[in-house]
Amino acid sequence: MSKKKTPPMSAWNRRDVLKAGAASGVIAGAPMFFSRAHAADYINEPTGKTVTLGFNVPQSGAYADEGADELRAYQLAVEHLNGGGDGGMMNTFSSKALKGNGILGRKVEYVTGDTQTKPDAARASARSMIEKDGAIMITGGSSSGVAVAVQALCQEAGVIFMAGLTHSNDTTGKDKKANGFRHFFNSYMSGAALAPILGENYGTDRKAYHLTADYNWGYTTEEAVKTSTEAMGWETVAAVKTPLSQTDFSSYVAPVQASGADVLILNHYGANMVNSLTSAVQFGLRAAQANGKNFEIVVPLYSRLMAKGAGENVKGIFGSTNWHWSLQDEGSQAFVKSFGEKYGFPPSQAAHTTYVQTLLYADACERAGTHNPCGVGAALEGFEFDGLGNGKTLYRAEDHQCFKDVLVVKGKENPTSEFDLLEIVEVTPASKVTYDASIFGGELGTCNPGV
Numbered sequence: 001m002s003k004k005k006t007p008p009m010s011a012w013n014r015r016d017v018l019k020a021g022a023a024s025g026v027i028a029g030a031p032m033f034f035s036r037a038h039a040a041d042y043i044n045e046p047t048g049k050t051v052t053l054g055f056n057v058p059q060s061g062a063y064a065d066e067g068a069d070e071l072r073a074y075q076l077a078v079e080h081l082n083g084g085g086d087g088g089m090m091n092t093f094s095s096k097a098l099k100g101n102g103i104l105g106r107k108v109e110y111v112t113g114d115t116q117t118k119p120d121a122a123r124a125s126a127r128s129m130i131e132k133d134g135a136i137m138i139t140g141g142s143s144s145g146v147a148v149a150v151q152a153l154c155q156e157a158g159v160i161f162m163a164g165l166t167h168s169n170d171t172t173g174k175d176k177k178a179n180g181f182r183h184f185f186n187s188y189m190s191g192a193a194l195a196p197i198l199g200e201n202y203g204t205d206r207k208a209y210h211l212t213a214d215y216n217w218g219y220t221t222e223e224a225v226k227t228s229t230e231a232m233g234w235e236t237v238a239a240v241k242t243p244l245s246q247t248d249f250s251s252y253v254a255p256v257q258a259s260g261a262d263v264l265i266l267n268h269y270g271a272n273m274v275n276s277l278t279s280a281v282q283f284g285l286r287a288a289q290a291n292g293k294n295f296e297i298v299v300p301l302y303s304r305l306m307a308k309g310a311g312e313n314v315k316g317i318f319g320s321t322n323w324h325w326s327l328q329d330e331g332s333q334a335f336v337k338s339f340g341e342k343y344g345f346p347p348s349q350a351a352h353t354t355y356v357q358t359l360l361y362a363d364a365c366e367r368a369g370t371h372n373p374c375g376v377g378a379a380l381e382g383f384e385f386d387g388l389g390n391g392k393t394l395y396r397a398e399d400h401q402c403f404k405d406v407l408v409v410k411g412k413e414n415p416t417s418e419f420d421l422l423e424i425v426e427v428t429p430a431s432k433v434t435y436d437a438s439i440f441g442g443e444l445g446t447c448n449p450g451v
Contacts, residue, residue, distance in 0.1 A: 037304025041294035042372040043158040043450030044134045051106040054109055054129035056140035061117030062141040063270040065305045066350040073351035077358035081108045086137040088338035092331040092387040097366035125148045130157050136371050137361050144168030144217035158450015160373045162357040165350045167301055168217040172401035178447045181400045190300045190320040191224030193406040193428035202296055204233035209261035211252055213268050214241040221267045225300050229404050237261045239422045249276040253283050262290035265298045274309035281313045304348045307421035314411030321407045323352040323389055332389040356388045375449040398437035403430045
């Protein structure tokens, strides 16, 4: 799709900008990305018959497969919002504000960017979408480092950021922002859901060796799994950081057997997990014995795409996931049907969360009666909903984190197809993974409408 361009804008002087900002409730001194020739209430306020959304996904790098599926889901969401296709989860969503006539009567258009799984590239792409293309909302991710960076940019610019796949505690923890919202679950929730299952299957006397992606998602996932497993008696014998750009993990896997560990925990995602798990299998860890026990491998955050990439190596390996296409609730099956008919295969959890985030943004605009980020944010804060594939869900006002049931899965021993690689072994209730909003620090701050 061609990019939608904003018209040329003549400059205001500083006094007039501040005067207009005060009139619309904007805090003086808020960052100004560009000036306007009329007193807009908020940045990129739509004035025509269309509204532009910015889809910022990794189209290259270690998480490119996830990004491709995110983009497919975004395009499907736009189709449904504009009245095309079968409507997907718009038909099962507990809120009935969406009518299939765009957002607030305006046709939805979109622009795309490549984050390259790099924060600087992602910020540059998002900035271009806001300044040049007039995007009123930015969404996307697949890397928590990217999500945190782009969320901060959107807060400065004054647009809503609907995070895509980001699992680090930081996104709605120490780095949370008033203009940012996350539907995906986080590292804490994975640890809380996984630990009881690991204890039940592997016992409480275990020695764990962590390989961890060297950025904020890896750190918080390692910490969450260490905390939850050590609380039930496991010992952590080593925790080694690995570069996000790493493709050959043999040098990192080689020391594991001599470490005294009997469990390897791979805090890796996307191609990193596929490659590190492959190395672990090639080094014989899946067939090894240690401390009189069968050696085990754990992948805290799973996806269908990762399981497909790793193939038979995932059999019997436990992990957690935000959503899975095999769920039988009405919303999940509606989405699987729509996505499958359009693309020929079932969606991943990355596709699910980005589709849902797009619908949630559009719905909030409809309920608020505006695209003003402050109105949209108010409509999302404390919003409880159902019918989008995760059961009853709350967008908590204090930190803009969604709380819902968490799935514990493991690789299937006897898959029936290339897509049927994971089975759900436990649905952990939201009440078991809910935590106090203050535990990760950070200040939410106040909404910025950007003018």
